[in-house]
Amino acid sequence: MIVATTKRLTLRHASPDDAIAMRSVFCDAEVMRYGDGPQTDAWIRSWIALMNRDYHERGYGLWIVTKIGDPRAIGYCGLTWFPNINGRAEIEVGYRLAREYWNTGFATEAALAVRDLAFICRGLDRLVAIIDPDNFRSIRVAEKMGMKYDSDVLLDGYTHPDTVYACHRDEDGEPSDEPKSRS
Numbered sequence: 001m002i003v004a005t006t007k008r009l010t011l012r013h014a015s016p017d018d019a020i021a022m023r024s025v026f027c028d029a030e031v032m033r034y035g036d037g038p039q040t041d042a043w044i045r046s047w048i049a050l051m052n053r054d055y056h057e058r059g060y061g062l063w064i065v066t067k068i069g070d071p072r073a074i075g076y077c078g079l080t081w082f083p084n085i086n087g088r089a090e091i092e093v094g095y096r097l098a099r100e101y102w103n104t105g106f107a108t109e110a111a112l113a114v115r116d117l118a119f120i121c122r123g124l125d126r127l128v129a130i131i132d133p134d135n136f137r138s139i140r141v142a143e144k145m146g147m148k149y150d151s152d153v154l155l156d157g158y159t160h161p162d163t164v165y166a167c168h169r170d171e172d173g174e175p176s177d178e179p180k181s182r183s
């Protein structure tokens with residue numbers, strides 16, 4: 001199922017047929033450097049199953065990114081629910097592309113589509129990106145989504161804090177970097 005299209009990309013539900021193409025994302029040590037490291041084929045199959053459960057139970061998850069006109073997966077971009085980031089539940093925009101698609105603007109294009117889908121179609125008020133402070137490429141994508149530094153967070157199992165970037169929806173449904181008043 002297609003969830004968004006942009007000038008150059010399609011975002012759609014993950015299917016078991018994506019497992020081989022997603023090796024270029026999940027089995028590449030450089031792509032997985034800021035994460036849990038390279039993964040196995042069995043792990044990729046579990047990830048696809050988990051995403052399909054998220055689509056069904058939450059209505060969102062991490063979606064497969066493809067180039068328009070080519071069904072082959074080049075990475076993922078989407079939304080993940082975190083129950084407790086510094087004491088509050090958050091929804092994160094996450095993105096990870098195969099290395100050959102870095103420096104093409106695809107990551108930012110996909111992330112902007114996910115941000116707009118979250119704010120305009122789903123009416124969410126706030127989105128975050130939780131990023132290793134050394135991951136400058138990811139920070140650039142967050143900034144181009146309109147995100148600003150919010151806080152630091154030490155996630156379970158990590159030895160050093162990540163940085164939380166955040167953006168908010170303004171009254172018109174447009175992205176804004178200011179928190180929405182709740183008074």
Ligand SMILES: CC(C)(COP(=O)(O)OP(=O)(O)OC[C@H]1O[C@@H](n2cnc3c(N)ncnc32)[C@H](O)[C@@H]1OP(=O)(O)O)[C@@H](O)C(=O)NCCC(=O)NCCS
Nearest residue numbers: 031034095096097102103104105106107108131137138140
């Ligand atoms: C994070 C990640 C998705 C970012 O990818 P990226 O290629 O650096 O990001 P973009 O697609 O936005 O491209 C960046 C550059 O492409 C260049 N570019 C080339 N063609 C372009 C085009 N047509 N349109 C826009 N930018 C273009 C721009 O100059 C841009 O540089 P800038 O940031 O100085 O503006 C990628 O590095 C990745 O998958 N990393 C591993 C996974 C990861 O760490 N994920 C985040 C975990 S928090």
